[in-house]
Amino acid sequence: MKKTYDALVVGAGYAGAVCARQLAEGGRKVLVLERRDHVGGNAYDRLDGTGVLIHQYGPHIFHTNSYDVFLYLTRFTRWRDYQHRVLADLPRDDSKGDTGHQTAGGRFLFPVPFNLTSLESAYGPEEGKRLGEKLIAAYGEEKKVTILELRQSEDPEIRQVADYVYEHVFVHYTMKQWGQTPEEIDPATTARVPVFLSRDDRYFQDEFQGMPLKGYTPMFQAMLDHPNITVELGTEALDRLDVSGEVLKVDGEPFAGPVVFTGQADELFGRKFGPLPYRALDFAFETLEQDWFQPVGTVNYTVDRPYTRITEFKHMTGQDLPGVTTIVKEYSKAYTGAPGETPYYAVINPENNALYAKYRAEVEKFPNLYLLGRLAEYKYYNMDKIVEKALALSAELLK
Numbered sequence: 001m002k003k004t005y006d007a008l009v010v011g012a013g014y015a016g017a018v019c020a021r022q023l024a025e026g027g028r029k030v031l032v033l034e035r036r037d038h039v040g041g042n043a044y045d046r047l048d049g050t051g052v053l054i055h056q057y058g059p060h061i062f063h064t065n066s067y068d069v070f071l072y073l074t075r076f077t078r079w080r081d082y083q084h085r086v087l088a089d090l091p092r093d094d095s096k097g098d099t100g101h102q103t104a105g106g107r108f109l110f111p112v113p114f115n116l117t118s119l120e121s122a123y124g125p126e127e128g129k130r131l132g133e134k135l136i137a138a139y140g141e142e143k144k145v146t147i148l149e150l151r152q153s154e155d156p157e158i159r160q161v162a163d164y165v166y167e168h169v170f171v172h173y174t175m176k177q178w179g180q181t182p183e184e185i186d187p188a189t190t191a192r193v194p195v196f197l198s199r200d201d202r203y204f205q206d207e208f209q210g211m212p213l214k215g216y217t218p219m220f221q222a223m224l225d226h227p228n229i230t231v232e233l234g235t236e237a238l239d240r241l242d243v244s245g246e247v248l249k250v251d252g253e254p255f256a257g258p259v260v261f262t263g264q265a266d267e268l269f270g271r272k273f274g275p276l277p278y279r280a281l282d283f284a285f286e287t288l289e290q291d292w293f294q295p296v297g298t299v300n301y302t303v304d305r306p307y308t309r310i311t312e313f314k315h316m317t318g319q320d321l322p323g324v325t326t327i328v329k330e331y332s333k334a335y336t337g338a339p340g341e342t343p344y345y346a347v348i349n350p351e352n353n354a355l356y357a358k359y360r361a362e363v364e365k366f367p368n369l370y371l372l373g374r375l376a377e378y379k380y381y382n383m384d385k386i387v388e389k390a391l392a393l394s395a396e397l398l399k
Ligand code: FAD
Pocket: 010, 011, 012, 013, 014, 015, 016, 033, 034, 035, 036, 040, 041, 042, 043, 057, 058, 059, 060, 061, 062, 063, 235, 236, 237, 238, 262, 263, 264, 281, 344, 345, 372, 373, 374, 375, 381, 382, 383, 384, 386
């Protein structure tokens, strides 16, 4: 690499963009290599043909309890207040005693996370209220209880509610999303959507929640707009970065400055210990000539349908576009590494973590190589967590 750069960052998503910005403000000249033809990583958004602001890689809602992270991003964007709400949509099954409001086509809707309102939809107002009081007596008001924890209850009635929620919210959705049951996947995954003993029907309870006013992409563009940052889009970093020898090389020359890699750890090392498993997604976008498709931002199809969820973007963006709306359906599948396929979710389990640890150990051989981000760290991070980690790493690199 030309000697003009002090640091190399691979990837222009949250991990890469925040690191690049911080290093640049610290006086370092930073080269950012991004294989896609745009910045923003999986948070990238753009206007579709009808003017709806869509999220190309699935719906992204910003939420955090970290004032520092929120304040940091506020340097690069203003915000639109948006509280995400999700409904479960499932076939009504009278044999299971569903008493909720029947909607067109015999289907049944209730809030997710499953809460006191969902309980009343499922069991009817009186029985639902009684069961809600019982759950509150056992766990506490406004408490969140994971489905796996609830299923451990020794009270038969609470266990029966747990079984209901397991069957109607978790097991089929989780099978679609992961190809495995809730017991087989990392417990932290279903713990993201606990049963909530509350009337609060928002998907997240974080203190700061919203959407970048003009979208995520302009926020990333502002972050990367610094005289010390050069971004090369459409550039495969693995063609430039060489970690096959004793010394890290960039463009064939030894490079001693910090290299922050935010791509897949297995790819960086030629998958020499075998591929790390991921889940991939297919996104099916549809533009419809109608004002609205569904009542809330996302509807989860928790029991049937081949897709996991449908998101309608106008709820999130607040755009006033009468007569047109765009939705996206998400289909989950195993990542095969085929060209054009994107790994979205690490499949976290002890075996895969052990494989990841082998790649991590390779990184230790290079004192100036850092793995950062959802792919590189093989973790289920939300956006705010990545910002927090990128701020911490760049502060360390600037010491
Ligand atoms: P990424 O965004 O994946 O960025 C990595 C970048 O590196 C990519 O642009 C990639 O092209 C590039 N790259 C990789 N390898 C190379 C290479 N060899 N050469 C050049 N470039 C390379 N989080 C939330 O907080 N709220 C949400 O609502 C939310 N919704 C989500 C929905 C979906 C469907 C998914 C999959 C994730 C969601 N997330 C959400 C998580 C969020 O996407 C991540 O936290 C965030 O994008 C991670 O940023 P990152 O920089 O680590 O990775």
